Amino acid sequence: MFRIIYNITHSYLNKTINRILQQENIIVMVLPGNRKISNRADNDKFSLKHEEIGRPLYFDAQATTPLDPRVLDAMLPYLVSYHGNPHSRTHTYGWESEAAVEKAREQVAHLIGADPKEIIFTSGATESNNISVKGVARFYAPRKKHIVTTQIEHKCVLDSCRALEGEGFKVTYLPVGPNGIINLQELEEALTPETSLVSVMTVNNEIGVKQPIAEIGAICKKKKVFFHTDAAQALGKIALDVNAMNIDLMSISGHKIYGPKGIGALFIRRRPRVRVEPIQSGGGQERGMRSGTVPTPLVVGLGAACEIAEREMKYDHAWVEKLSQRFLDKIYSKLTHVIRNGDLEQSYPGCLNLSFAYVEGESLLMALKDVALSSGSACTSASLEPSYVLRAIGTDEDLAHSSIRFGLGRFTTMDEVDYTAEKTIKHVERLREMSPLWEMVQEGVDIKTIKWSQH
Amino acid sequence: MVSNISKTQILSIYKSLLRESEKFSNYNFRSYAIRRVRDAFKEHKSLTDKNLINKEYQFAKDNIAIIKRQVVIGEMYKTEKLVIENQQ
Structure with a gap:
């Protein structure tokens, strides 16, 4: 509750202030000056008018x-007609859904130059990042208890690292230069025989900088450290090849590439095999790394989005x-x-x-x-x-x-x-x-x- | 068996694609579809290989079906216009 009194005279001011000061919890602001203050904007220069109508x-x-209409078109049959559980092995409903899921897996794998068996579907890049960072760290914990990441990672990577620190892991947060790119020498120096994982995002979500992924991959390969990259912002926008860039784990998100929300994928290398401790327990779907029924329509959407992204x-x-x-x-x-x-x-x-x-x-x-x-x-x-x-x-x-x-x-x-x-x-x-x-x-x-x- | 696709057939599908794209109620989808169709035909203008022409023709036919369906869906759930459309 506040009140504004404009243009009061001197004698009136003293009276008012005395009265006001008797009340509690009050802030008085007096702006002296001979210029009269008005709340009517005399010129339009500073006024903020929104004359435009319509959606922003x-x-x-x-x-x-936005969801690409071509993606929606691919998804709709699986929302309308084919409702089978892709894990049902005993009837047509299951088989047709399974075939769609496997096709989508190929589409995703093709975009990043991976093998379809190396793709597992998750709920999004956040989950993929969690499985990568926590999963790798925990699996290799008996021998290696050190992780390297950067200061400009997405919140979910940083938070996963924070959680690991609570479990007794050591985490190095690499600084970045004024241009937002990490120093490769600093990265190399940060790696120890204890290090199990390096996690660096491909394209930053806030400032858009591309990290030298291929070079980081080469360093990690040389030092025999697993390399995870969060490619949510990069996939479909810049060319990525998991083999040429020596990427061991890659997080993928559906809704950043004109696909549906609530779906993502994780590339996880088979040769040499990267092992993770699953976060979610259950029916052992997705090679046991991510239990839970695979959502066929969303997966089909992700696959279609990847195919379009590759073509376009x-x-x-x-x-x-x-x-x-x-x-x-x-x-x-x-x-x-x-x-x-x-x-x-x-x-x-x-x-x-x-x-x-x-x-x-x-x-x-x-x-x-x-x-x-x-x-x-x-x-x-x-x-x-x-x-x-x-x-x-x-x-x-x-x-x-x-x-x-x-x-x-x-x-x-x-x-x-x-x-x-x-x-x-x-x-x-x-x-x-x-x-x-x-x-x-x-x-x-x-x-x-x-x-x-x-x- | 690859059939020959005549120039009139190509021109006709080009025109239908543009005509259908115009019907998108969403401003961004409409603009994209028109731009993409134009650029795709421009890009493949000098195509001479019969097989490739056939492939592209089939691709155009698939897309015209997608556009037709998506125009209907877009029409069902359309929103108010964007500021930029109201201005023009």
Whole structure:
């Protein structure tokens, strides 16, 4: 409960304050000055109006992607007509579902150059990451109790590692450079005879940087350490080959590649055999590593999504690259003090993480109501804390607070990119004009040299 | 047995694909379908191998069936239009 009184005279002020101060729990803010304050905006310059109507544009392809109509088309028969349990061995219903699941397994395996037997279906990349990290660590625990990962991994890998630390494992969290890429020498030095697993994500979900997966794979092979990579954001967007890159375990997610939500896969190498301790106990499906009935329609969807991704990879990549170049050109041509987070070359063009200096990220997100955007990963979008990924690449606190992630994908159009770029430019300019900090920067004051006094 | 596919047949399926793609109620799917169809035909314009032409023709036929079904489903669960559509 609060009340605002405008433009009070001096004598009235004393009386009011005396009266107010007799009440408890009260904060009084007096803004002296001869300028009358009005709550009516005299100019439209700073006012935030949303004259546009309609659904917002989707620019959050890293959080999830829409289901491709071709994928839905493949799934529908298994939702409508073929309801058999793929593990039923005694009747047609089971056989037809099993055949569909096995076909999907081939489609997934083909995309990453694996053998179909090396693919197990899970509920998503989070589960795949859990099985990989905890499963490998626990299985090899009697001899090896050390794991190496990076500071910019997805929450589920970091949390799995935290859980393992509680069980007495040692975990090394490798730092990344200002460009978001790990130092291979540091990785090599971190590996000990005790190390059982290295887990490095292929493409980061927040800043889009690509790690040197093939090089990491080579190091791991040389040191005889298992190499797991979380490829949820990379699969179908960049070419991946588990044999050429020496990957032992790979996490795959359905809904990041225009497939259904609630399905993922784990590639787990058979030669040399990687063994994991299953997390879920049950009927021993999926080679005993992931018990539970395989959801046929979702698996078929994942398979179809993988097949389409393989066929369309080049086409989609060229399109996304074109869009992202156009977006950046537009932004840079009108705005200064915009920093792209992450390496400029070694990154996926569909994930643009930009910091607009002197603009508060959340205010910009509010202003860009007609575009579905995020300041970072969806998992942490509820908190106002700056992302740990940006902190790991050494982004200043103020810049980390002003970052926004633009996610482009297969279904993003040129018009949408133009619209979003124009809106972003307009609102960044508007917010900066309101900011006293921006005014000081324009006058040539170096903000960093200011000593803010604390009262 | 590979049958010859005439130029008119190809042109006709190209036109039908575009016509069906136009019917997607979802803006993004519609734009993608039209763009993808155009680019696919442009990409395979200089195809001369009869077998390959046949394969692509079959692929187009499969896709036209998918588009027709998905247009119907999209129509059943359509949402309000995007800001960008209301502007135009």
